[in-house]
Amino acid sequence: MNSEKLKDPxxxxxxxxxxxxxxxxISVSALLLAGAASLFFSDRILELLMAPxxxxxxxxxxxxxxxxxxxxxAQMKAALAAGAFASSPVIFYQAWAFAAPAxxxxxxxxxxxxxxxxxxxxxxxxxxxxxxxxxxxxxxxxAVGAASNVAMMPGINGYLGFILTALVAFGLVFQVPLVTAxxxxxxxxxxxxxxxxxxxxxxxAFILAAIATPPDAISQxxxxxxxxVLYELSIxxxxxxxxxxxxxxxxSVGSPPSSSPPLLESSVQIKREIEGV
Numbered sequence: 001m002n003s004e005k006l007k008d009p010x011x012x013x014x015x016x017x018x019x020x021x022x023x024x025x026i027s028v029s030a031l032l033l034a035g036a037a038s039l040f041f042s043d044r045i046l047e048l049l050m051a052p053x054x055x056x057x058x059x060x061x062x063x064x065x066x067x068x069x070x071x072x073x074a075q076m077k078a079a080l081a082a083g084a085f086a087s088s089p090v091i092f093y094q095a096w097a098f099a100a101p102a103x104x105x106x107x108x109x110x111x112x113x114x115x116x117x118x119x120x121x122x123x124x125x126x127x128x129x130x131x132x133x134x135x136x137x138x139x140x141x142x143a144v145g146a147a148s149n150v151a152m153m154p155g156i157n158g159y160l161g162f163i164l165t166a167l168v169a170f171g172l173v174f175q176v177p178l179v180t181a182x183x184x185x186x187x188x189x190x191x192x193x194x195x196x197x198x199x200x201x202x203x204x205a206f207i208l209a210a211i212a213t214p215p216d217a218i219s220q221x222x223x224x225x226x227x228x229v230l231y232e233l234s235i236x237x238x239x240x241x242x243x244x245x246x247x248x249x250x251x252s253v254g255s256p257p258s259s260s261p262p263l264l265e266s267s268v269q270i271k272r273e274i275e276g277v
Contacts, residue, residue, distance in 0.1 A: 023094040030090040035083025039075075046078040049163055052130065053154060056138040058146065063156045074156045081164050085123065092118040117178055125174030126167040132222050134166065176230050181237035191238045194231075201231050 038045060050063060065071045084091075093115035100111050145152045183189040209224035 020098060023098045027087075027091045027094045030087040031080075031083055033083075034087040035080040038079040038082035038086065041082070042075040042079040045082045046075055049078055049081070049160060050156075052134040052163070053138045053142075053159060055135065056142045057152055058142065061152050063159065064153050066155045066157070070155070070157050074160055077157070077160045077164070081160075081167075084168075085126065088122050089115060089119040092116075092122070114178065114182075118175060121174040121178060122171035125171040128174070128226050129166050129170035132226070133170070134163065136222070174230060177233040177237045180234035181240070184238040191235060194235050194238065198231070202228060205231075 054063075065074075093112065096111050096115045096118065142152055180189060180194070184191050184194070205224045205227040206220065208227065209220040
């Protein structure tokens with residue numbers, strides 16, 4: 001089997017744009033449907049989102065609505081956030097499926113697995129932020145306010161914006177092992193460089209944890225350890241992806257290795273199409 005048959009033929013840039021539009025429409029539709037279904041549970045979802053700060057607030061403090069529609073907007077935000085997490089497998093699948101032509105026909109067979117892994121890592125990151133970082137952070141912020149004789153009465157919309165941003169940010173950070181593995185498989189990031197950078201990553205993880213958490217050792221370790229685990233998972237996932245790629249190449253009888261990664265070849269092709277427009 002010739003290796004050229006394993007890759008899609010070059011496509012015009014207009015086809016890529018049409019494909020991108022179709023993937024975006026599917027993703028947005030899944031998000032809106034899941035968000036609409038979550039409206040039936042918006043009160044419970046909002047209660048769960050408020051819980052990390054509500055537990056840290058002193059007696060007599062509560063969330064407040066600064067405008068007549070703030071409570072309604074809060075429920076809409078909670079439902080849409082729940083819809084985003086519920087539809088994340090579909091969204092990640094559409095994103096990776098759009099990248100499938102650059103990976104090649106063999107890589108396309110693993111898109112469902114990669115999308116499921118992306119959704120799982122996204123959920124794990126959000127849960128780590130919700131259960132590990134936010135409780136310590138809110139206790140610290142409330143204590144600082146109490147020491148300054150400042151009453152804590154958070155606005156519900158501002159609070160939701162903060163916590164949802166934090167959850168999404170941690171969910172995206174947890175994509176690092178998967179993205180690193182794919183970049184190493186495409187020979188963009190060598191695994192040897194990842195190993196050499198381990199000692200610097202350890203120092204950086206604890207510095208980042210010290211900045212993002214209250215000044216106590218327990219909370220800093222609780223944040224730094226997941227970051228280090230993510231880095232080690234990145235190296236491990238690179239080995240797994242490379243081993244899988246080697247097995248696939250060994251099964252292809254008479255197929256010579258490609259001179260450059262499929263992703264790079266596709267990127268060059270797209271660039272040529274753009275320059276020719």
